[in-house]
Amino acid sequence: MTAGRYIALEGAEGCGKSTQAARLAEALGAVLTRETGGTSIGQRIRAILHDTTVTHLAHRAEALLTAADRAQHLEELVAPALAEGRHVVSDRSVYSTLAYQGYGRGLDVEEVREINRWAIGDRWPDLVVLIDTAPAVLEKRMRSRQQLDRFEQEGDEFHQKVRDGFRHMAAADPAHWVVVDGAQGRDDVFTALRRAVQERLGI
Template sequence: MRDQEARVKEVCCQEVPREEEGGTEEAAPRRTGRRVTARYIALEGLEGCGKSTHTKRLGEHLGAVITREPGGTRIGGLLRGILADTDNTDMDPRTEALLMAADRAQHMAEVIKPALARGQHVVSDRSIYSTLAYQGHGRRLGTPDLLAISTWALDGRLPDLVVFIDVPTEILNQRLAKRNLDRFEREGAEFFARINDGFHQLIAADPDRFVVVDGTAPKDDVEADIRARVRDRLSL
């Protein structure tokens, strides 16, 4: 167990090279009067925490490429359909993890790296940390193999900042009760408790990469908190 924790910290706490990224900004970027290094920001949290809403809001505020995992590419959309399909209840956890890694490899190659090379920020709904929490802890696959597969899929490029939207599971259950649930959202309370614990372990292992915001606040307050945290950490 200690070896696993050390490996998570070693890989997830690595410094990300930034010198090679840059270039002209596109897609109506926010003008600040100064050159800013393009950043890769991920929003994380459990189902129903508000990630999709705040990914869109933050991305629009920054003039960023707004994307998601899984499903940020055409190929990823096909994989997302397979992963979310409620008919696929017999999917093995390892199959699930490998499909996530395949989506992530395509996403990095087709969306994230090209955008950063053009000088555009990227704001993504989910990232490698969802795999470590959902498949690693939720599905009980552990982290060493998932780290190896996921960092290979990412070509070593981790998010510069991860915003974790923290909402108690009992509130999330109330929110999910209003949805048509996909395969993941239909999992039980114990599954999500393991995921929540996994996220908090990842945050504790790499506090310089994460910020935690209170997702129970009104949406506009959450948005303002996220903007302030991003500005403080990345000077954006």
């Protein structure tokens, strides 16, 4: 049996990746999941990470919580699905931790990478699609949300560092990353996304 392909959608808060991940999974007949919170245990971890009343979470503790979620997610959901020949589309992946806790929080990116390499058993996504959107567009979209979670409430400087981190990783690994302009309309973004998956993975 041919193993499935593991596709991750990444981007800053408000870039539209959750919507596009759902559309892509439907088009491919793939398993749709997310990080954090893709398993029942992960949902409990996610509740801590996104809770706005959690105000004293150490950056390293935050990074370790995301790694714990990811270890459970890969073992319980992603790896079995891929072994069964099913494609997996994930709304965020290991690279979000590198962007948010590494570049955003200022932790050593290589240390965070090594922790997560161990957590995922070195099973990285086959393709990462970064939906890159200008800060002004993201800010406008975020203002339309009635309630913001703990990460969404972070300041402009943090979100710019996260975006820069994603862009840096994409530029450093073009064999596994594709960048899509998130300022386009939703249908145009999906067209570019679908084309990238077909061209890179043949599915």
